[in-house]
Amino acid sequence: MSDMSDSIHPDMERRDFLYVATGAVGAVGAAFAVWPLIDQMNPDKSVLALASSQIDISPIAVGQSITVKWRGKPVFIRHRTPKEIAEAEKTPLSDLRDPEKDQDRVKKAEWLIMVGICTHLGCVPLGQRGDYDGWFCPCHGSHYDTSGRIRKGPAPKNLAIPPYAFLNQTLLKIG
Amino acid sequence: MPHGESYEPRNRFTAWMDARLPLLRVMHESFLTYPTPRNLNYWWTFGGILTFCLAVQMITGIILAMHYVPHADLAFESVQHIMRDVNYGWLIRYVHACGASMFFLAAYIHMFRSLYYGSYKPPREMLWILGVVIIFLMIVTAFLGYVLVWGQMSFWAATVITNLLGAFPLIGEAVKEWLWGGFAVGNATLNRFFSLHYLLPFVIVGMVALHIWALHIPGNNNPQGIDVRQGKDTVPFHPYYTVKDLFAVSLFALLFSYFVFYDPEALGHPDNSIKANPLQTPPHIVPEWYLLPFYAILRAVPSKLGGVLIMFASIGILFFLPWLDRAKTRSARYRPLFRQFFFLFVIACLGLGYLGAQTPEGAHLILARILTFYYFAHFLIVLPLLSVIEKPLPVPKSINAPVLKGAGAAAQ
Ligand code: HEM
Ligand code: FES
Numbered sequence: 082m083s084d085m086s087d088s089i090h091p092d093m094e095r096r097d098f099l100y101v102a103t104g105a106v107g108a109v110g111a112a113f114a115v116w117p118l119i120d121q122m123n124p125d126k127s128v129l130a131l132a133s134s135q136i137d138i139s140p141i142a143v144g145q146s147i148t149v150k151w152r153g154k155p156v157f158i159r160h161r162t163p164k165e166i167a168e169a170e171k172t173p174l175s176d177l178r179d180p181e182k183d184q185d186r187v188k189k190a191e192w193l194i195m196v197g198i199c200t201h202l203g204c205v206p207l208g209q210r211g212d213y214d215g216w217f218c219p220c221h222g223s224h225y226d227t228s229g230r231i232r233k234g235p236a237p238k239n240l241a242i243p244p245y246a247f248l249n250q251t252l253l254k255i256g
Numbered sequence: 257m258p259h260g261e262s263y264e265p266r267n268r269f270t271a272w273m274d275a276r277l278p279l280l281r282v283m284h285e286s287f288l289t290y291p292t293p294r295n296l297n298y299w300w301t302f303g304g305i306l307t308f309c310l311a312v313q314m315i316t317g318i319i320l321a322m323h324y325v326p327h328a329d330l331a332f333e334s335v336q337h338i339m340r341d342v343n344y345g346w347l348i349r350y351v352h353a354c355g356a357s358m359f360f361l362a363a364y365i366h367m368f369r370s371l372y373y374g375s376y377k378p379p380r381e382m383l384w385i386l387g388v389v390i391i392f393l394m395i396v397t398a399f400l401g402y403v404l405v406w407g408q409m410s411f412w413a414a415t416v417i418t419n420l421l422g423a424f425p426l427i428g429e430a431v432k433e434w435l436w437g438g439f440a441v442g443n444a445t446l447n448r449f450f451s452l453h454y455l456l457p458f459v460i461v462g463m464v465a466l467h468i469w470a471l472h473i474p475g476n477n478n479p480q481g482i483d484v485r486q487g488k489d490t491v492p493f494h495p496y497y498t499v500k501d502l503f504a505v506s507l508f509a510l511l512f513s514y515f516v517f518y519d520p521e522a523l524g525h526p527d528n529s530i531k532a533n534p535l536q537t538p539p540h541i542v543p544e545w546y547l548l549p550f551y552a553i554l555r556a557v558p559s560k561l562g563g564v565l566i567m568f569a570s571i572g573i574l575f576f577l578p579w580l581d582r583a584k585t586r587s588a589r590y591r592p593l594f595r596q597f598f599f600l601f602v603i604a605c606l607g608l609g610y611l612g613a614q615t616p617e618g619a620h621l622i623l624a625r626i627l628t629f630y631y632f633a634h635f636l637i638v639l640p641l642l643s644v645i646e647k648p649l650p651v652p653k654s655i656n657a658p659v660l661k662g663a664g665a666a667a668q
Contacts, residue, residue: 119434122434122435122437122448123433123434123437124433124436124437124438124439124444125437125444128437128438128439128442128444148535150534150535152438152439152440153438153439153440153441153442153534154439154440154534155534155535197535198440201419201560202415202416202419202420202560203415203416203418203419203422203440204412204415204416204537204541205535205536205537206537207537218537219537219538219539219540219541220412220416220537220541221555221616222615222616222617235555235558235559235560235563236560237559237560
């Protein structure tokens with residue numbers, strides 16, 4: 082027994098090491114080869130190129146909203162009424178599932194701009210409906226308030242705010 | 257397991273083949289002389305019916321793909337083109353669309369049959385597990401196919417289902433965009449769904465081959481759930497079961513034809529005749545009927561991630577069934593308690609199906625929660641408990657005894 086381990090074992094260990102090392106190099110190589118096959122499914126350059134849109138917001142009167150498409154998603158642009166703004170601002174944070182101040186969700190209080198995709202499973206909520214005068218998602222019954230914050234139903238988060246900027250008084254750039 | 261008479265090559269060519277690629281031998285022994293219990297009832301014809309359905313879906317699907325255009329701007333129009341312009345296009349599409357429903361109908365009956373007669377118990381665990389893999393692949397395939405139509409339901413089903421993946425913490429968002437090939441369901445999504453909808457049926461064919469292989473090792477279970485002991489217990493598959501299966505397929509085709517020719521839209525949703533509009537969600541999104549129980553389970557759970565996990569678990573738990581139900585007796589015929597719980601379970605599944613089509617509010621929501629709980633309780637509480645406390649009835653000594661000594665002489 083001791084005889085065996087003396088004469089054969091050192092050699093075996095060296096071989097085991099070589100096997101493992103070869104296998105490891107092979108696995109890394111295979112992973113590199115597979116990556117392009119996986120990454121091809123990610124959003125491509127033409128999709129990424131559509132990353133921003135500009136909109137003239139001057140025709141949108143108080144109390145009106147429009148839906149525009151940005152990166153294939155609907156974006157709500159709502160010209161809020163003073164009542165809606167007041168409601169959104171006076172809601173205590175303790176009432177919210179995903180606490181966020183209204184001020185932190187807008188750049189100008191009268192313009193609420195958000196991605197019109199329910200944070201539950203991605204339906205487009207209907208405007209000026211539901212228990213909080215904001216948005217109501219028909220798919221599984223999520224209610225959002227006049228700041229687009231989730232108040233009731235299965236959705237976990239507030240409606241997302243896309244990156245945007247007011248280029249001047251009337252021109253809005255999303256993305 | 258007694259073997260049927262084995263294959264004898266008839267001429268020099270088949271003898272030559274047999275020594276090189278014994279394909280005829282395998283076919284002969286698998287589908288002609290294969291010894292089959294003599295007491296199989298009509299619930300055992302659904303395997304043949306399922307094979308028929310798979311063939312129908314593949315033939316009609318490959319034809320549809322000759323006329324279909326997998327592009328967000330053209331897909332919906334190309335389906336209308338199939339319906340209006342292509343010779344017999346309406347027929348081929350309706351057979352494919354109704355065929356999916358018929359396929360699931362047969363698959364669910366086949367599964368309940370296995371539950372009732374204990375066909376998942378040793379030595380058929382692998383057979384059962386492959387079956388669960390197949391139903392899972394069928395669900396994915398049907399979902400992908402439904403998206404191809406690119407109607408409102410297609411689009412929003414795709415949106416809701418892919419968003420489920422977003423429920424996973426950290427990686428969810430990245431996985432979603434990877435699957436979409438964009439920032440929402442769009443052309444890239446449709447195109448890859450077409451590719452996968454074409455691929456998966458072939459994977460299913462492979463799984464079916466393994467499923468049949470795994471069947472032919474232990475042989476069929478039977479309504480009495482007892483092992484085949486002697487030659488007298490079996491008859492050769494051909495002509496006994498080839499003819500019986502063909503007869504059952506004919507009856508099934510009658511029902512199938514009723515839907516295709518008299519009520520082809522009965523199982524579909526009218527909103528899917530409206531082209532996909534990414535800016536507007538239809539007021540009430542429902543999946544096809546065969547996915548409703550799973551949808552009800554998803555919505556019964558108040559948390560997004562929780563709902564997704566429970567929904568996957570509702571299929572996943574089936575993999576463990578052979579180890580949850582440890583009772584030795586297979587057939588429900590000799591398990592009086594299990595038999596009652598089996599029917600309760602069927603009712604729970606049908607109830608979930610009904611609830612999947614309702615708005616999850618008030619009493620509907622509460623009922624959906626109760627039934628979801630019951631669905632899991634059946635596997636995790638009822639079956640393990642029954643394996644311990646139930647006293648089974650005596651099973652017959654052999655398959656041939658009650659059959660050969662006058663019908664119904666022994667315990668039925
Ligand atoms: C496991 C077998 C299959 C199942 C369960 C299945 C299921 C479905 C379903 C549910 C639809 C939507 C039908 C509608 O509402 O109009 C569909 C559409 C489609 N399938 Fe399949 N399918 C299968 C096999 C195949 C195969 C092998 C192909 C070959 C490429 C194929 C090609 C298509 C095409 C082109 C469409 C879109 C046209 C249409 O709406 O009818 N399918 N499939
Ligand atoms: S997607 Fe809006 S509530 Fe489910």
